[in-house]
Amino acid sequence: MHFSKSHIISMQPLAEALSLRGHNVTIYAAMQGEAAMPTTMDNGVTGRWVNLPKASEEDTKRFSKMIWTMDFGPMVMAWPFNLGNQALTKILTKQPDAWWSVANETWDLIFADELFSQSSYAMALMSKQRHGKPFAVFSTADMLSTFASINSLGRNPAVNPSFYTSSEPFSFNATSLLDRFYVTKDFIVEYLSVGLLSEYQSRSGVGQLGFNDFTWSSYFKEAQLIISDYPERMNHPVPTGNEIINIGATCSVSNDKMTQELLSFVNDEKSRGTIYIAFGSNVQWDYAPEHVLDAFLTAIEALKEYRIIWSYKGPQLKVSNHVKILAWAPQIAILNHPKTKLFISHGGLKSLKEAICSATPVVFMSIFAEQTHNALICNQLGFAEYVNKHTVTGADLLRQARKVLENDAYLANVRKVKAMNNDRIMPPLEEDRMFLWLSDVGKRSLRETAKETFVCRRLAAGSRGRALCPGTTMAAARHVDDEAPKQLLSDQPHSAQPHATEYPLQQRSP
Known part of the structure; x- marks a missing residue:
């Protein structure tokens, strides 16, 4: 490791x-x-x-670009x-x-x-x-x-x-x-x-x-x-x-809390709920293809009735007031907040487990490793949808997000999976x-x-x-x-x- x-x-x-x-x-x-x-x-x-020693800038750049553009195969x-x-x-x-x-x-x-x-x-x-x-x-x-x-x-x-x-x-x-x-x-x-x-x-x-x-x-x-x-x-x-x-x-426990400013943001009375976007520490948005950034910006702009928290490090983005961009976010606290309705994620194992433990439906856009496999399992269990990083558009992401947000079956299914996960004599x-x-x-x-x-x-x-x-x-x-x-x-x-x-x-x- x-x-x-x-x-x-x-x-x-x-x-x-x-x-x-x-x-x-x-x-x-x-x-x-x-x-x-x-x-x-x-x-x-x-x-x-x-x-x-730190990897060379050229190697880092090559890897960061590669995970956005290639599929992860067994070879x-x-x-x-x-x-x-x-x-x-x-x-x-x-x-x-x-x-x-x-x-x-x-x-x-x-x-x-x-x-x-x-x-x-x-x-x-x-x-x-x-x-x-x-x-x-x-x-x-x-x-x-x-x-x-x-x-x-x-x-x-x-x-x-x-x-x-x-x-x-x-x-x-x-x-x-x-x-x-x-x-x-x-x-x-x-x-x-x-x-x-x-x-x-x-x-x-x-x-x-x-x-x-x-x-x-x-x-x-x-x-x-x-x-x-x-x-x-x-x-x-x-x-x-x-x-x-x-x-x-095992469900992760974190001492990280949401700041008062963040709590005020998600508790806005005009909000229908919170959407949280995070793709882990290995995904560098600086190297994301232009069509991916355009898709996310288009989709979140159309979801103004929700409050959106985006854990993001990359080029400066212009977003509306219903979106809060943070370089780091208290993920477990956000996912467990009662107003959180949707998690948009890459499908890493820890994020997947945190979605289940917090009973939060997901839209996945897998990036590398076994993330597409994880996304497929969750889709078959009925609590997640998927967009393809190679072809995603704003309309695709918006359609999948609204599909999950407006159909109570996704929430019911993730609660069922959480119950199965926790149905043990003890952790x-x-x-x-x-x-x-x-x-x-x-x-x-x-x-x-x-x-x-x-x-x-x-x-x-x-x-x-x-x-x-x-x-x-x-x-x-x-x-x-x-x-x-x-x-x-x-x-x-x-x-x-x-x-x-x-x-x-x-x-x-x-």
């Missing part, structure tokens, strides 16, 4: 839940050209970061995996001390990012090899078909929408031979891209740390659990396994079931290694341990070069940190 605050945000709820249960939790990530990240995060979680997946590989090489070459200061510590449990994070793969495997410590794979999106196949989950790619759903046609019908052909084709291409090419790239990366025989199969075989942040009850039915724990139904991160599963991981590892220092075992005992939730790279590793410094080859943790077993056992309050 190099260069991705999004993946860190996905991991944070679990990290905080573990911390609140008395464990020492660290998120370790490599960021590219970011401002200094806090070392102390919410609820006692510690952050440790490697800042890699593209090899590219971010290769970026993760390059990042690991840069870290080991230019900032080895930052990496090894974490790698030489002993972690009781590691959560390794599933996607694009060769640092995570190496640290997790090293920790298992050197210290017998278990690790879990953390999936920040729906599991790739390739990984589902490698884990023998028996998921038929022909009967579910593709992860790479096309924006045109925006549809999927399992009874259609043509639709089944296209999703099967995507699965085959993804397997070539991820299962073969990206595996080969990853082997060269983690091979720098001694794992020259790395394969996806051997990696997932070593993993004790797979934690998934995808809301499992909104997708098409798929086979799962006992080793998969879904925490995607996923509060379930003792999840921590009992983690305890079982520790017990199985204990039988395998005859050691008694696992955080998973301590979880059941209500005591403290240490965990590393990697938001990019992850846990402890060993250097295999004969000329490496002796302290890097030592099985002892870095001297700046105490060994996990030195923490006193503390009983958690009931």
